[in-house]
Amino acid sequence: MSSTDDLTTAARIRDAAVALVSRTGWERVTLRRIAAEADVPVGLVSYHFGSKDGLRRACDDWVMQRIGEEKDLVMGSGPLPDMRSYLTERPELGPLHDYIAMCLRHGGRVAQHVFDGMVDTTVDMLRDGAEAGTLRRYDDDYSIAVVLVALGAGAGLLGEHVARLFGGGDDVLAPDTYPRYARATIEIFTHPLLADARWLDAMNAMTPPGSDDQTHLVTDKES
Structure with missing residues (x-):
């Protein structure tokens, strides 16, 4: 699933964990099962990540990093790629999408960690986009990011229903479904x-404006 040639043992374990968790959630995944999926001795999982919690944090951080790398699509001013080809050439994006949805669905501190990471990434995207002139600039970009992530997470959790109505399948990222959803x-x-x-x-x-309980919302008249 790696998008680079980073096929070290640690990367193989991480990729195996993301793939398994995207289907079942962290609660049902054991280190032994992850090791079997990565085709390594279970002791190597503990060696590289210390514990299941350490592996989870590494997976969360890597998923956030990969999502951040995709921000060039939003920030860039050049022509956008053909989305069907883009998704076909990046099969790892499917498990990443499912991983996030699964973590959020199960709630708790894992969901909090993932959600917070997505908000931080989105704040960076908003600021970079405003700097590049491809996105509007907001006074309270943090609040905008929280709402955007919440809306996106909702679509992720309901992805099978979106796909069913848009393309007849169960994968919102499928080439026959995603263009309509994205459009x-x-x-x-x-x-x-x-x-x-x-x-x-x-x-x-x-x-x-200037009240303590909320940052002033900027209208088009004031921008």
Whole structure:
């Protein structure tokens, strides 16, 4: 599943863990099963990662890193790739998507760790995009990131239903499903659902600029 030639023993164990967890969740995965999937002695899992918790953190961090690497698609000003080819050439993105959805579905501190990591990555993407001129600049980009991750996580958790309605399968990243899902998402972001700023003005009136409980929301009139 590695997207590079990083096929060290530790990488093989990590990839095996991500693949298994994406199907069953961490609760049902044992170090022995991960070792068997990676075709290594179980002692090497402990040697490289110390414990199941250590392996989980390494997997979480690697997944966040891989997601961050994809931000060039959003930040870049050049032509976008053909999404069907892009997904076909990167089969590791499917297990990463399923891994995140599975972790969030099971809740607890694992879900918190994954969600927080996704928020941090999204904040970086928003700031980089604003700097590059491909995304709007927000006063409270952290709040925007939290909401975006929540919306994206919801789509991930309901991915099989999205896929069923869009393509008839069960994988939202499938080449026959993802273009329709992505097009609808991008259209909403490119052409906002609300036709004017009345609702945002009303929220700003309820929570004036500089108040302690909320950062002022910026309307198009003020940008």
